Amino acid sequence: MNVIVITDPTGQDLNGAAGGSMSFADNMFQSTFLMSKDKQFVVLSGGEGDSNARLSAIVDSISHLENGATAATGAASASRYSGIRLMVGGPNIGAAVGGSFDAYLITVDDDNTIKVTPYSGGLVVLPPGKKGAIIHLRNTHGNPMYGTAETVRQETALNIGRMIRDGYSATTIVGNVFEEVARDSGEKYGGGAVNLVSGISTSDMFTPEEINSTGSPMDEPYVKLCPTDGWSSGFPAADNYETCPNDGTPLKTIYAYEALKSAITVTENTVGVTIYGTDAPGISETTSEVVKASVNKYGYDPNAIANSINKGINNGLLAGVNYVEPKDINVREESKAVGVYFTPLPGDRTSPPWNLPINSIVLDIIGTIQTTIGIILILLVIFRSRLLQSFQKR
Numbered sequence: 001m002n003v004i005v006i007t008d009p010t011g012q013d014l015n016g017a018a019g020g021s022m023s024f025a026d027n028m029f030q031s032t033f034l035m036s037k038d039k040q041f042v043v044l045s046g047g048e049g050d051s052n053a054r055l056s057a058i059v060d061s062i063s064h065l066e067n068g069a070t071a072a073t074g075a076a077s078a079s080r081y082s083g084i085r086l087m088v089g090g091p092n093i094g095a096a097v098g099g100s101f102d103a104y105l106i107t108v109d110d111d112n113t114i115k116v117t118p119y120s121g122g123l124v125v126l127p128p129g130k131k132g133a134i135i136h137l138r139n140t141h142g143n144p145m146y147g148t149a150e151t152v153r154q155e156t157a158l159n160i161g162r163m164i165r166d167g168y169s170a171t172t173i174v175g176n177v178f179e180e181v182a183r184d185s186g187e188k189y190g191g192g193a194v195n196l197v198s199g200i201s202t203s204d205m206f207t208p209e210e211i212n213s214t215g216s217p218m219d220e221p222y223v224k225l226c227p228t229d230g231w232s233s234g235f236p237a238a239d240n241y242e243t244c245p246n247d248g249t250p251l252k253t254i255y256a257y258e259a260l261k262s263a264i265t266v267t268e269n270t271v272g273v274t275i276y277g278t279d280a281p282g283i284s285e286t287t288s289e290v291v292k293a294s295v296n297k298y299g300y301d302p303n304a305i306a307n308s309i310n311k312g313i314n315n316g317l318l319a320g321v322n323y324v325e326p327k328d329i330n331v332r333e334e335s336k337a338v339g340v341y342f343t344p345l346p347g348d349r350t351s352p353p354w355n356l357p358i359n360s361i362v363l364d365i366i367g368t369i370q371t372t373i374g375i376i377l378i379l380l381v382i383f384r385s386r387l388l389q390s391f392q393k394r
Helices: 050-065 071-080 148-164 170-185 256-264 283-298 300-313 360-368 372-393
Strands: 002-006 017-023 033-036 041-047 084-090 093-106 114-126 131-137 189-195 221-225 233-235 253-257 272-276 329-332 338-342
Touching: 002 041, 002 084, 002 093, 002 148, 002 170, 017 033, 017 131, 017 170, 041 050, 041 071, 041 093, 050 071, 050 084, 071 084, 071 093, 071 114, 071 372, 084 131, 084 253, 093 148, 114 131, 114 148, 131 148, 148 170, 170 189, 189 256, 233 283, 253 256, 253 360, 272 283, 272 372, 283 300, 283 338, 300 329, 300 338, 360 372
Parallel strands: 272 338
Antiparallel strands: 002 017, 002 131, 017 189, 033 041, 041 084, 084 093, 093 114, 093 131, 221 233, 221 253, 329 338
């Protein structure tokens, strides 16, 4: 499934243009999105053609779009390669799908007239300046719900038209499309989505971690979240928790399509979080929730954000990264963005190393002492001079 929705072709609504992809097939990283935040366009790819041909089509499309081409020109690149599909769009360039596809073009006029038209292959265009959408949907071979795509494609297209007419934002509509298509057609694995106006995306939230595997099922629970401090646990591990281990607050279950919608929709409380320095599983998503909870409680304060992250490290919420300092937090309050720069732990450690003036040989000796009082006495001797210096400075 590929979809692009444009509800505000002027580009003024921060949630007025969005798109995304998902499928029953493996390796959804090949079919998600390539987005230009500066030029505000997205290229969604798919089809059954050779992966090298797909890459060539994508490169051709991007080269045109970077030079100011319309969505139609960008999508037309797919027609030169057998079995390849490209869907291209942006708030100012319209939307288009080219190559091998089964799609509906949806347009909504100023008088709220909805027009839904089916197409199969070639090139289909939603012109710049027009409210509407394009949705492609086919069933993947092996999908237990094979044969549903034609009906679901039509019903979802009609629902998109109604939602555009009724004033829903593009990001909300895309989230609803993911729910409907995943549930009714079985083409349900992420994938992900983008907000084309605001330049934010789900990144790799839902894409598979390993090659030749599927991503997250978009119609199933994705995470349990503490609404007060941002603590979260992804499924299936989340089945072990009903309340937040930090403060006892009942956890809220978030479905994948809800998480997708939230990730790409800008609100007053939206915080765009970007993680650098680690690709450890779960760190990006969990850090984002911790940062959002900290900002909502304390504002865009690097000290508070760093403290919140370090608490998450202390309680085991974040593993495999070292403590952060305020200088590691890049805050841009005007754009509601926070960058977090992690330092991965060496040697596959899962918790931060002690910052003690003890070399590893001494630690080995301490490890052989069986009594707590013995360890305390040794530590007191080691720290004696440091403690004295600290008190003298005060």
